[in-house]
Amino acid sequence: MVDEAQFKKMAEMISSMRKTAEGLHGMADTFPAVKRNTARMLASLKMLEINVCDLNDPREQG
Amino acid sequence: MVDHPIYWNPVIETLPRQKLRALQLKKFKRIFAWTYDHSRFHRALYDQAGVRPEDIRTFEDIRAVPKVEKSMMRDIQRKDPFPYGDALCVPLEEVTEFRQTSGTTGQPVYQPDTWQDWEWWAECWACILWAQGYRPSDRVFLPFGYNIFVAFWAGHYAAEKIGCEVVPGGVLDTKARILKMQELRATAMMATPTYVLGMADTARKMGIDPAALSIRRITCAGEPGAGIPSTKKRMQDAWGAKVFDHAGATEIGAWSFECAEQPFGMHVNEGMFLVEIEDIETGEIIEEPGRRGKMVITAFDRQAQPCVRFDSKDVIEWDSEPCRCGRTFRLIKGGVVGRADDITKVKGVLLAPSAIEEVVRSIEGLGDEYEVIVDKVGDSDRISLKVELLPEARGNRKAVEAALVDQLRLKTNLRYDLEFNDYGQLPRYEVKAKRFKDLRKDH
Numbered sequence: 001m002v003d004e005a006q007f008k009k010m011a012e013m014i015s016s017m018r019k020t021a022e023g024l025h026g027m028a029d030t031f032p033a034v035k036r037n038t039a040r041m042l043a044s045l046k047m048l049e050i051n052v053c054d055l056n057d058p059r060e061q062g
Numbered sequence: 063m064v065d066h067p068i069y070w071n072p073v074i075e076t077l078p079r080q081k082l083r084a085l086q087l088k089k090f091k092r093i094f095a096w097t098y099d100h101s102r103f104h105r106a107l108y109d110q111a112g113v114r115p116e117d118i119r120t121f122e123d124i125r126a127v128p129k130v131e132k133s134m135m136r137d138i139q140r141k142d143p144f145p146y147g148d149a150l151c152v153p154l155e156e157v158t159e160f161r162q163t164s165g166t167t168g169q170p171v172y173q174p175d176t177w178q179d180w181e182w183w184a185e186c187w188a189c190i191l192w193a194q195g196y197r198p199s200d201r202v203f204l205p206f207g208y209n210i211f212v213a214f215w216a217g218h219y220a221a222e223k224i225g226c227e228v229v230p231g232g233v234l235d236t237k238a239r240i241l242k243m244q245e246l247r248a249t250a251m252m253a254t255p256t257y258v259l260g261m262a263d264t265a266r267k268m269g270i271d272p273a274a275l276s277i278r279r280i281t282c283a284g285e286p287g288a289g290i291p292s293t294k295k296r297m298q299d300a301w302g303a304k305v306f307d308h309a310g311a312t313e314i315g316a317w318s319f320e321c322a323e324q325p326f327g328m329h330v331n332e333g334m335f336l337v338e339i340e341d342i343e344t345g346e347i348i349e350e351p352g353r354r355g356k357m358v359i360t361a362f363d364r365q366a367q368p369c370v371r372f373d374s375k376d377v378i379e380w381d382s383e384p385c386r387c388g389r390t391f392r393l394i395k396g397g398v399v400g401r402a403d404d405i406t407k408v409k410g411v412l413l414a415p416s417a418i419e420e421v422v423r424s425i426e427g428l429g430d431e432y433e434v435i436v437d438k439v440g441d442s443d444r445i446s447l448k449v450e451l452l453p454e455a456r457g458n459r460k461a462v463e464a465a466l467v468d469q470l471r472l473k474t475n476l477r478y479d480l481e482f483n484d485y486g487q488l489p490r491y492e493v494k495a496k497r498f499k500d501l502r503k504d505h
Contacts, residue, residue: 001072043178047185050334050363051071055085 007052014048021045068322068387070192074333075389082390083121086336089362091118094127097368100151103138104130104370125338125347129358129373132163132313135171146174152366161212163312164494173212173312174366180219182363183212183315186334187220190319193329193387194306195279196250198225203248203277205239205261207493208232212312213284217252226250236264240272247276255287255297256495259430262300273302283308285494286416288320289328289397292423296430309376309398314369315361318394323386327393336360337394338371339378342402351382351395356402375402377414406500408436409443411475415498418447421469427455427462431488437501446479450488 002010021041028034069075077085095115097104108114111128118124138147143154150157158177162170175183196202202221206214208230221228229246231239240261243251253261258280265272280303282288288297288307297305307328310316317335318328330337339348339355348355357376361369377400381393400414407413415434422432429450436445447470455462459482470478491497 001067007073040177043176043181046178046363047181050182050185051074054089055073055077 007055011053011055014045014053018042018045018049066197069389070189071333075189075391077333077390079390082332086332086362087121087124090124090336090360091115093360093362093364093368094118094370096365097151097370101149101368103134103148104368106148124336124371127371129371130369131373132171133168135313136169139172145172146367149367150174151368152176157366160210161215161312162210164211171313175364176366179364179366180216182334183216184219184223186310186316186331187216188223189331189334190308190316191217191220191224191226191281193319193321193389194281195304195322196221196224196226200226200249200279201229201246202226203229203231203239203243203246203251205231205234205236205243205251205253205257213254214252216316217281217283221250236261237268240265240268240270240275243277244270244275249276250279250281251277252281252283254284254493255282255293256285256491257493258282258287258297258305259293259300260490260492262297263430272300275301277301277303279303280305281308282306283310286398286400286419289399290416290420290423291326292420296423307397311374313367314359314372314374315364317359317361318397320397321385321387321389325381325383325385325387325393327381327385327395328397329385329389329391329393332391334362336362337378337392339380340373342377348380351380354379354399357398376400377402377405404498406436408445408476413445413474413476417474418470418498421466421473422447422449424469425462425465427452427458428466429485429488431490432497433488434498435501436499443502444479445476446481448481448483448488450483450485452485 021038024034025038025042028038098108098115107128113126135149138149139145141147143150156176157174159175159180161173204214204218218228229248231242234242262272280297280301282305287293288305294305307320308316309318309328318330320328338358340358341348341355354377357374357378358371359369359374360371376398378394378398381395385393400416405412405414418434422428423430429452431450433448434445436443438444451459451462463480470476
């Protein structure tokens with residue numbers, strides 16, 4: 001089972017990955033291989049956000 | 063053997079109810095705002111009702127959001143941005159997938175999905191398959207045509223996501239599919255209940271006992287059946303496998319699943335969907351278990367053509383008991399028990415067609431196939447039921463008939479004109495069956 005600290009760390013890492021993927025995507029208008037592959041990565045990152053980040057660590061909430 | 067955790071998402075699937083509801087409210091607000099800002103069709107609907115995103119603060123506020131029906135989607139499509147019309151929320155070039163509904167209830171509705179939406183489909187199904195015990199060691203056979211309907215596409219991608227080996231069985235005919243499953247020792251498959259029973263029948267005619275194949279789990283979708291106890295038993299007995307129900311729809315997504323505990327019901331994936339049950343007559347929202355109503359559903363994360371308070375016409379009820387699996391996702395008792403537009407009055411009695419199937423398939427001596435015709439004789443309703451007597455039951459016909467009449471009266475409160483046919487005489491359906499014919503609508 002995932003503990004709270006791990007969960008929070010996961011959320012932070014996912015946010016960081018999004019920033020990196022968005023940055024790479026933004027640079028790649030003339031590089032279709034990077035543009036399209038990072039588009040797919042961003043879609044997968046959304047799934048990670050649904051599974052982790054959307055919770056906004058509710059275990060800390062009352 | 064690797065010991066895998068039992069939940070796809072061990073945090074959300076066991077989240078305490080209060081926190082799950084808080085998550086749902088947050089996600090509803092987000093998809094409502096997205097839809098309001100990006101869909102001309104929905105915005106016009108919401109403006110007419112005087113509901114804006116900032117008005118949504120509680121679940122009671124959600125009830126003020128107007129519902130969308132399938133007929134409304136039909137009306138706005140086939141226009142620019144072609145062919146989706148005003149409900150499209152993304153630029154057309156971001157749409158990567160086209161599917162459409164089956165058209166059994168009228169003109170098909172088109173469903174666009176972005177690549178993110180398509181990943182979301184696979185994500186919803188991954189939760190389902192994991193809950194049903196699919197693991198990376200499974201070899202999953204898809205005996206399905208891979209066509210314009212969404213059925214099982216997401217099952218394929220989800221099985222891949224989970225790490226299973228996927229064998230696409232499209233194009234092969236039924237016999238070739240059975241032989242391929244046998245050759246490769248497939249451990250799981252996905253199909254409609256009609257096809258599961260049909261394949262078993264074909265296998266037996268080929269001299270193959272389907273229970274002797276390696277299939278140990280079957281996921282059903284596309285039509286009722288896996289939630290009807292007698293149909294489920296027939297499939298499980300035929301294949302020597304556990305059979306699991308799932309309900310989803312093209313316009314909605316894969317919103318529910320039966321878990322490995324087989325609790326006579328299905329979990330709603332409450333992390334991805336908001337299900338409300340509405341009294342069919344009063345429109346009041348039903349919170350308590352044990353009262354049937356019509357499902358109104360919202361998909362929290364679908365973007366190209368959102369599903370927000372979609373009136374699905376599926377009839378469901380909440381179960382009062384939590385599931386042994388430990389998930390806090392609520393169960394709908396018995397799964398989808400019917401459709402609001404299928405439930406009809408015959409001779410003044412409310413009838414759900416699934417009740418007839420439950421009776422027919424609970425009686426030994428009767429084949430899987432049956433046909434119901436409702437028509438009028440003068441001003442009176444008449445309901446006829448055609449069944450098939452299995453060859454081995456020919457000497458026992460009177461007892462079978464007596465049991466059938468008795469159970470029909472008990473379970474449906476109706477008398478039927480019965481017609482017994484020899485095995486094999488009734489129509490066979492390939493994928494989805496249409497066994498209930500109400501001819502009164504033609505009057």
